[in-house]
Amino acid sequence: MSGSRSMTDREVQLWVQEELEWTPGLDSAGIGVSVEDGAVRLSGQVAGAHERSDAMRAAARVQGVTTVIDDLTVRPPEGSQAVSEEELAAAVRQAIAWVSTPPNSVHAEVTGHHVLLLGEVPWNFQRERARRVVERVPGVVSVESRIALIRRASAEDTAERIRHALVRTATVDGEHVHVAAEGTNVVLTGRVRSWLERSEAETVAWASPHVEHVENRIVVSP
Known part of the structure; x- marks a missing residue:
């Protein structure tokens, strides 16, 4: 299969299934994959919130995927019903303490086996890291992350600096991504070849010290 031609939905489906099987720590046996016009739908059951996220990211990495639809459900591990909200909340607090967020900047509300993250951090990667580490807490x-970014000053050259960063990045074709900035809000548009490239462009934009919100409107067109 060559990257110079369009892949069929069947080819994309097979590659997604292989990528799910290739992903360490992910039990892909219970995950169904269907594809229509490059849009991948994942269905079935996984063992935890982290497996759900890992499966979504794995599918998004595959060439030919234009979007990923999440129809997965999570089955709590055996015996997790015996874990009280207080015990689960304590485990979540401990997990948050292990990541490099400012002390007491993130806290969690636990309802049953569902976690709501609140607070403020300086950088987007810190709130993403907090969410991912909590996803891996058993049970x-x-x-749901409602962690906000600490307010930051806007800059007149925000869009230009993000454009330069995109051009520097080997994993993004920066010439096909357009950046518009108003205050601390950024909108990304354009076309890229993969969902992974789309995600990387958003990561680059979040790295700006003058951005509080990124709206990613980039279209994936393999």
């Missing part, structure tokens, strides 16, 4: 079924 957690879902994680």
